[in-house]
Amino acid sequence: MSGRPAKNRGSAAPTVQDVAAAAGVSPMTVSRVLSGGPNVRPEKVQAVLDAAAALGYRRNENARSLRPGQRTGLIGVIITNVANPYYAQVQLGVEEIVTADGMLLLVGNSGEDIERERALVNDFIGRKVDGLIVVPAGGDVTHLRTAVAAGIPLALASRQVDGVTADVVLVDDENGARDGTAFLIAQGHRRIAFLGNRASVFTSRRRRLGFERAHHEAGIAIDPDLMRAGQNDDAAAHDVMVELLAGDDPPTAVFSANNRNTIGALRALAEHPEAAAAMRIVAFDDFELSALVPFDLSVIEHDPRELGRTAARMMMQRLAAPESEPQLVELPTRFRE
Structure with missing residues (x-):
């Protein structure tokens, strides 16, 4: 160049x-x-x-429209896991704001696959969406940079990526995880298992940092054998939890970094009631019927629908004021003992 x-x-x-x-x-x-x-x-x-x-080049929005000055009224939304009720709530939050403004959604599921995400972004651009709201899978984000350079408003929900200028709404992952882990340590637990998504996932990294920070602040070493990341669904989390319970020195508590890992861990504990009776669990993200779980469970809550609403509000503001500075909003968590 x-x-x-x-x-x-x-x-x-x-x-x-x-x-x-x-x-x-x-x-x-x-x-x-x-x-x-x-x-x-x-x-x-x-x-x-x-x-x-x-x-500082931005493609002229009118040049992309069906006719100069006309928008399509479509917002593209890309989530990572349509099977996870959490993302259904995020989508409902987006829809609540967008439809109130007379617009419609195009929704795609990336399945945490960067190539599928890239194909969806390109397809939505081809359909002349007025903006994109994306829960990014991570990895190569050239397609997102291309969208921004092409003048398409972009809002990132739940996850942030380097090298992309966009509005971003996050959850206070690290502090929430730190507080949940500190609670377990205060209860006397020293062998706390960590169950999380793969390390390339933004939220998983931040929640692991919070888990590690709580141990560091308490002066407690972490057993690397108890650190299990890479479970993208409840079936994988179930298998990992069974393996931990079968070990010579199993954990006395579990910190689960998302709801799919929590559900998998609970299934494993249901199969091993003797271990479940003494196990303490702290779970990040609420999930369906969590209040009815017959185990010692605490939840780090936040509102996924509000996450979606916030991303959609950012999008509406961006469409109204394209040259405004990008926003970064971090939503709080709440510990439910």
Whole structure:
């Protein structure tokens, strides 16, 4: 990429030709990259995205519309697990705000698969959505950077990714996990198992940090054999919990970093009632019928529907004021003993 400097704030808005010159490619290549077109070499995609970011280029919204000045009234929503009731609540929260403004949703499920997420983003862009609300799977986020450079408003829900300028709403994952783990330590537990999603998932990393911070503050070493991450569904969590219970020195308590891991752990405990009788569980994320669980369970609660509402409000504000500064909102958690 050439060393051409970004335009000053007071100069005219950068054009496709400016981005092409800075990236060392043709204007046609810039257009193909920013529209999500195929068959562009990765190094050229990166050069175009870097040039667009450096110049502050944003594709004209009217140029994407069916007619100049007209929007489609569609918001694309991409969640990671349609089978998880948590994300159903997030979607309902988004829908509540968006439909009140006379708009409709297009909803896709990425299944924590970055390639599926990329395909959904490109498909929604092709359908001329007015904005995207995404729970990102993580990994290569070139497609999200492309969407932003193409002038499509983007809000990220529950997870943040590096290198993408967008409005973001998160949950206070680390402090919630720290407080839940500190509760177990205060109860006298020293062998606390950690059950979580894979390390590449943003929320799993933050909740693990909170778990580790509580141990560090208490001066307690963590047994690495009790750290189990990578369970993306309740079946995998069940198998891991059975394995932990069968060990020579099983845990006396469990910190579960999401509701699918919690449900899997509870299924395993139901099969081993003698272990369940002495086990203390702290679960991040509430789940259906949690108040009826016949085990010693505490829950770190937050409101997934409000997470969706907040992401949707950010989107509505972004559509009304495209040049405003990106927002970062962190929603609180509540410990239910």
